[in-house]
Amino acid sequence: MPNPARTAPAEPAVDDLAAAPYPGGDPYADYRGADFAFTALPDLADRRLGGAVLAAGDEFFADRENLLKPDPAEFRPHTFTAKGQLMDGWETRRRRGRTTGAPHPGPDDHDWALIRLGVPGTVRGVLVDTAHFRGNHPLAVSVEATELPGTPGPEDLDAADWHPLVPRSPVRGHAANGYPVTDPRRVTHLRIRQYPDGGIARLRVHGEPRPDRAWLTALGTFDLAALAHGGTVEDASDRFFSSPVNLIMPGTSRVMGEGWETRRRRDRGADWVRLRLAGRGLIRAVEIDTANYLGNAAGWAGLRGRDGEDGAWFDLLPLTRLQPDTLHRLPLDRPRPATHVRLDVLPDGGIARLRLHGSLL
Numbered sequence: 001m002p003n004p005a006r007t008a009p010a011e012p013a014v015d016d017l018a019a020a021p022y023p024g025g026d027p028y029a030d031y032r033g034a035d036f037a038f039t040a041l042p043d044l045a046d047r048r049l050g051g052a053v054l055a056a057g058d059e060f061f062a063d064r065e066n067l068l069k070p071d072p073a074e075f076r077p078h079t080f081t082a083k084g085q086l087m088d089g090w091e092t093r094r095r096r097g098r099t100t101g102a103p104h105p106g107p108d109d110h111d112w113a114l115i116r117l118g119v120p121g122t123v124r125g126v127l128v129d130t131a132h133f134r135g136n137h138p139l140a141v142s143v144e145a146t147e148l149p150g151t152p153g154p155e156d157l158d159a160a161d162w163h164p165l166v167p168r169s170p171v172r173g174h175a176a177n178g179y180p181v182t183d184p185r186r187v188t189h190l191r192i193r194q195y196p197d198g199g200i201a202r203l204r205v206h207g208e209p210r211p212d213r214a215w216l217t218a219l220g221t222f223d224l225a226a227l228a229h230g231g232t233v234e235d236a237s238d239r240f241f242s243s244p245v246n247l248i249m250p251g252t253s254r255v256m257g258e259g260w261e262t263r264r265r266r267d268r269g270a271d272w273v274r275l276r277l278a279g280r281g282l283i284r285a286v287e288i289d290t291a292n293y294l295g296n297a298a299g300w301a302g303l304r305g306r307d308g309e310d311g312a313w314f315d316l317l318p319l320t321r322l323q324p325d326t327l328h329r330l331p332l333d334r335p336r337p338a339t340h341v342r343l344d345v346l347p348d349g350g351i352a353r354l355r356l357h358g359s360l361l
C-alpha cells in the first residue's frame, strides 16, 4: 500500500481558493472584498434583530456566536489560547479519515451550524466572509433553509423540511464570498455546511424582511418603519459615515456610529431617506431621535408620505427644528394612508432613529 503521506497530488482548483500567508501589518491589506448588489438589502440574521446561531456540530477553535457579530472580524497574529490561534469567527477542528490507508476526510464530510434569522424573510444573497481564515478556511459551503412557526429549538430543526438556497460552492480564504439566491420562499432558519471543515468569520443573510403578519395585526399600533416589522430603506441621499438602515434598527443608539450621519453639505441641498413601510397604514405619532449627535445633529427634519408606488407625495410633518442629542415626540394631527415615507433633513447631519407609530389598514 502506498504511504499516503508521500503522495501529494496538486489540486490547482484548491490553490486558486487559497489565501497568501498573513503578511503582517494591516490584517485587511490583502483581503479580497467584492461588490454584491444584494448587500444593499438588510442582513436578516443580524444579531441586533435577534439572529442567533442555535447550534453547531463542532466549534473547537472558535465559537459559533462570532458568525453574527455586526462588526468586521478582528485578527491579532500570534495570540494563542490553550486550543490554538485566537480566531474571530466559527472554526472547527480538522477532520480526519477513518484509517491509515484513508487519512483524509471523505468527499461529503462537513461541519454544520443552525441559524435563526432575526426577521424572517426572502433571502436574496448570502455572504460568507472568511476574513483572516487563510490556510484554515473551508473548501466549499452550502446553505439550506426552512420556515417554521413559533420558536423551535435545535431538535425541532433536525426534523425540519430543508430546501437548498446555495448549492455546494467553492470558498476563497480571507475573502468576501457572495452567493446570490433566487428562491423566493419566506424562511425563518438556515443550515450552513462547510466542507470538509475550517473557519468562517462572518455570515450575512441579505434579503427582504417578511415578519409574521398575524403578530403585527395583534399588536395593533406599532412602528411601521421598523426593520423588525418589515420596514425597509429603499434609498437615501448619503451613506458616507453610516448606513441609513440604522434609523430603523431596534433600541436606541449607543454611539454616533449607530445612527445615520451624512457628510457636511457644501451646497444648498438637503439629505433624504425613502422608506417602504411594513404595509399600508396610518401613522399617528412620530419619534425623531438625534441621540449622540451634538455638533452634527440634523438642523430640521420633515416627513412626506405616499400611498402606493405611483402616488403623489403629500406632507405628513412640516419642517421641524431639531435639538441635538434629543428624542423629539411629534403627534400627527391628520393621519393619511401611506405605503412610503420620505424623511427630509436640512441641511445635513445626524439622526439616530426614526419611529413611525401607527397601524395597518
Ligand SMILES: NC(=O)NC(NC(N)=O)C(=O)[O-]
Binding pocket: 061, 083, 084, 085, 086, 087, 091, 093, 094, 135, 136
Ligand atoms: N494556525 C491556525 O490557525 N491553526 C489552526 N487553527 C487555530 N485556530 O489555531 C488550524 O486548524 O489550522
